[in-house]
Amino acid sequence: MKRYKTEEITVKKETLYKVLCDECKKDISESEDNLYFEVQTGHSLWGNDSYESNKEKDYCSKECLRIGFEKYALDAYKTDRFEIECVRK
Numbered sequence: 001m002k003r004y005k006t007e008e009i010t011v012k013k014e015t016l017y018k019v020l021c022d023e024c025k026k027d028i029s030e031s032e033d034n035l036y037f038e039v040q041t042g043h044s045l046w047g048n049d050s051y052e053s054n055k056e057k058d059y060c061s062k063e064c065l066r067i068g069f070e071k072y073a074l075d076a077y078k079t080d081r082f083e084i085e086c087v088r089k
Contacts, residue, residue, distance in 0.1 A: 036086075
């Protein structure tokens with residue numbers, strides 16, 4: 001004979017509700033513009049440990065993206081990848 005008991009389980013789930021521009025801190029999710037830019041940077045200088053250098057940033061406009069790229073160019077010796085994806089909301 002099998003007996004069962006009822007248990008209440010609480011699950012916490014993390015959901016994205018806001019995207020802030022990494023340059024100007026503007027709330028991209030409330031912007032009327034349908035586009036924003038996702039950027040990934042990183043390098044391969046450390047072999048298998050290079051994944052620790054990966055960073056993701058979001059930019060609300062071409063102007064903020066330009067500023068972010070200029071900052072990247074100043075420290076380009078620290079990273080060898082700057083990938084841009086234009087995202088439609």
